Amino acid sequence: MIKMTHAVATAALLTMGMFGGTASADPAPRHGLRSGLAKVTLEDDRSRITVMGEGSQSAVPDVMRLNAGVEVRRATAGTAFADARAAAAKLTEALKTAGIQAKDLRTNELSLGPEYSTYPTVSGYRAAQGVEAVVRDITSADKVIDTVAGVGEEARLNGISFEVSDNRRLVRAARDAAFRDATARAAQYARLSGRRLGPVLTVAEEDASPPPIRFAGAALADKASISPGQQSISVHVRVVYELL
Structure with missing residues (x-):
């Protein structure tokens, strides 16, 4: 091995x-x-x-894997889910504009659940959607990361890893x-x-x-x-x- x-x-x-x-x-x-x-x-x-x-x-690794996503909190479950989906679509389009091909984008999280002020009192709902982007041109890594951050306050950066393709x-x-x-x-x-x-x-x-x-x-x-x-x-x- x-x-x-x-x-x-x-x-x-x-x-x-x-x-x-x-x-x-x-x-x-x-x-x-x-x-x-x-x-x-x-x-x-x-x-x-x-x-x-x-x-x-x-x-030297020639591929970077970026784990990113979006997260929102809203008063109702339907609104939270819809807004998270819209933010995720915006993130996906931004990554494509930054040079990431559609085949190198993969959804790796989709969640919706209540949040509590004092259990069992629900204070709102959290929705999140994550995406893994394969960055095949590492020289563009900073550009791609800045693109994620530029999506807005819903954007999340969850980590990176490198590998030899x-x-x-x-x-x-x-x-x-x-x-x-x-x-x-x-x-x-x-x-x-x-x-x-x-x-x-x-x-x-x-x-x-x-x-x-x-x-x-x-x-x-x-x-x-x-x-x-x-x-x-x-x-x-x-x-x-x-x-x-």
Whole structure:
């Protein structure tokens, strides 16, 4: 499996199954970094080594997702809903005018409910409608956000996120790096144990949880207030080699 992260590090533990002992191979992981494993076992006069490799590639995100919407409070439910729908239509048209294509606009909230002064006394009604806009030209991010704010007092900005639209090239490169890392680890342990590295027996990508994207930076900071930072893609691979 693949995880999204901005830090790449792996520690290792060498378990010598043939001797029934355990030895520390790399320094203990620091700053909460993920540790890997290296294990040597002997079965029926055949030795094998299992190692974890990790590889990472980074890129500047080229897509921004903007969550926005409208919210109104009125004395009656019908008026609140109608006014929210009208404000949402105004917001949608404004986003289209700002360069967002209709296929990149998606309604993600539609709500209507009472508000209470003291329960169960209803003081009014709240209606809201939300929209997710995919901004494919990040250089226009500030313009799009200003467009939302310009819709009026009903407008709401609920957050943004960034992503790489096509990360397949990054994933392939990260896999290459992870496999090279696994091979280097295995070769080192084979040498330390006085053996030679044999053929690959199994390969498996490991499951990992995606941490948040890192927003560091300066890609647009000198021109605008919105910066996509950098997104890293990491791959962990577990490889089993025969030892000769």
